[in-house]
Amino acid sequence: MKISKIALKNKSLLVNKCLINGKWVGSKKTFKVHNPSTGDLIAEIPDLGKKETSAAIDAAEKAFYLWSKVPAIERSKILKNWHKLVVENADDIAKILTTEQGKPLSDAKGEMNYAISFIEWFAEEAKRIYGDIMPDPIKNKRLMALKQPVGVCAAITPWNFPAAMITRKCAPGFAAGCTFVIKPAEQTPLTAIALVKLAEDAGFPKGVINIVTSLEPEEIGAEITSNIKIRKISFTGSTEVGRILMKQSAPTLKKLSLELGGCAPFIVFEDANLDHAVQGLMLGKFRNGGQACVSPNRIYVQEKIYNTFVKKFVIEVKKLVVGDGMAAKSTMGPLIDERAILKVQDHIKDAVKKGATVETGGKPHKLGGNFFEPTVLSNVTKKMKCASEETFGPLAPFIKFKTEQEVIAYANSTDFGLASYFFSKDIARIWRVAEAIESGMVGVNTGLYANSGAHLPFGGVKQSGFGREGSRYGIDDYLEIKALSFGNIE
Numbered sequence: 001m002k003i004s005k006i007a008l009k010n011k012s013l014l015v016n017k018c019l020i021n022g023k024w025v026g027s028k029k030t031f032k033v034h035n036p037s038t039g040d041l042i043a044e045i046p047d048l049g050k051k052e053t054s055a056a057i058d059a060a061e062k063a064f065y066l067w068s069k070v071p072a073i074e075r076s077k078i079l080k081n082w083h084k085l086v087v088e089n090a091d092d093i094a095k096i097l098t099t100e101q102g103k104p105l106s107d108a109k110g111e112m113n114y115a116i117s118f119i120e121w122f123a124e125e126a127k128r129i130y131g132d133i134m135p136d137p138i139k140n141k142r143l144m145a146l147k148q149p150v151g152v153c154a155a156i157t158p159w160n161f162p163a164a165m166i167t168r169k170c171a172p173g174f175a176a177g178c179t180f181v182i183k184p185a186e187q188t189p190l191t192a193i194a195l196v197k198l199a200e201d202a203g204f205p206k207g208v209i210n211i212v213t214s215l216e217p218e219e220i221g222a223e224i225t226s227n228i229k230i231r232k233i234s235f236t237g238s239t240e241v242g243r244i245l246m247k248q249s250a251p252t253l254k255k256l257s258l259e260l261g262g263c264a265p266f267i268v269f270e271d272a273n274l275d276h277a278v279q280g281l282m283l284g285k286f287r288n289g290g291q292a293c294v295s296p297n298r299i300y301v302q303e304k305i306y307n308t309f310v311k312k313f314v315i316e317v318k319k320l321v322v323g324d325g326m327a328a329k330s331t332m333g334p335l336i337d338e339r340a341i342l343k344v345q346d347h348i349k350d351a352v353k354k355g356a357t358v359e360t361g362g363k364p365h366k367l368g369g370n371f372f373e374p375t376v377l378s379n380v381t382k383k384m385k386c387a388s389e390e391t392f393g394p395l396a397p398f399i400k401f402k403t404e405q406e407v408i409a410y411a412n413s414t415d416f417g418l419a420s421y422f423f424s425k426d427i428a429r430i431w432r433v434a435e436a437i438e439s440g441m442v443g444v445n446t447g448l449y450a451n452s453g454a455h456l457p458f459g460g461v462k463q464s465g466f467g468r469e470g471s472r473y474g475i476d477d478y479l480e481i482k483a484l485s486f487g488n489i490e
């Protein structure tokens, strides 16, 4: 199969090699990357294994002793160079992203802005890694808390936000003085490699940033988790793989940040501004075809406004234009692969069998391939799979509720706790519900907090993981606290 070209201004961004210890490495063993819209082959990428991962870890360890001692202001300057280069090349990287991931180009550009915000934010934060001086109970002693980088880190990232998940991890890590081995998702390695290429151009010293691509994630994961030189793993992906990484990391006691799956409730109370709530739900639900960890998964609408709300929402859903992400008119791209299609179909089939009504959509799109119709189901109940499992696709299931108490119980009746949303104009209710919902993030009268840039502490509770990325807290996961105790100062 011929490799289909991506029209880029900066052709050097399209690299089919991995950076290990400052060298671009290829391999006789490769795997293919396809465009999920067209099925076209877009690249053949090195299929690396334990040996190369171990070499990358060695390089990152060697680099750590130098990089961690580079003054924060210098680290900040290199991060700013990276920021400048990524901004200059953002449109090209967005094209690569759309071609390998499928989301509409405008969404890919939005993701690039989000990704860029982390580099900018943490270039600044590098200079603000303050410690503390504590009063000591003993007269001639003084106590200090010093913050130091954790060490060599591994970043394992998913395909749904292939740019932002790299910068959300690496930018705070670099700012803190850590070095990295990155393992991107097999469907979307090209975006990650382009970002690494620009990091190299920005002046990160050899070994500070390494990337390993592979079709054997278990092999790479086993090396990363068992290698004592890796001090921290930051993982974004499924809860299932998060558990594996945690289990495998136990013998070497690594620090972990796990940004895992969700099952976000979206609640509309009868006192809400309905048009505003419809817009919020459209943004949250169909961005990336519902393939987002914060995507509203179960929609609870109070009984008095249920029918009106569903009707208003269906009108908007019918305006979505499904198509190739590179086509200007497309507002929803394909799903990532056939497995994703099968999961959405399974959830719809299960719901309809148990009494749900298809308001719109419900089947694979006439475009074929990985395209699926944006779907709305009404009369959904808690017994249906779509009300308790992450669908990760363009399915909006509507459940009716009566009281605030009842809907809070529904919202919390899941093992997940990443994102949640609710719409209400009652200030007392807003406080009550925001505090009662068990999730790391609550959107109040908004369906799109995750795009707000690096300012937000992003992360979950319960089986959605732990650790926070972004905001002033985002750097903490890459720092250790060292206590200094000074005696005999008199």
Ligand code: NAP
Binding pocket: 156, 157, 158, 159, 160, 161, 183, 184, 185, 186, 187, 214, 215, 216, 217, 218, 219, 220, 221, 222, 236, 237, 238, 239, 241, 242, 244, 245, 258, 259, 260, 261, 262, 292, 293, 294, 390, 392, 418, 460
């Ligand atoms: P996934 O299967 O867990 O894969 C994520 C990454 O882990 C990929 O790079 C994958 O490699 C790698 N991986 C798979 N098995 C591994 C193993 N045994 N050891 C080491 N690495 C391994 O998740 P996904 O299907 O790509 O992504 C969807 C999930 O991510 C959803 O549940 C979604 O909610 C979650 N997500 C969470 C957040 C958040 O911030 N909380 C953000 C985005 C997505 P391969 O690509 O080679 O399989």
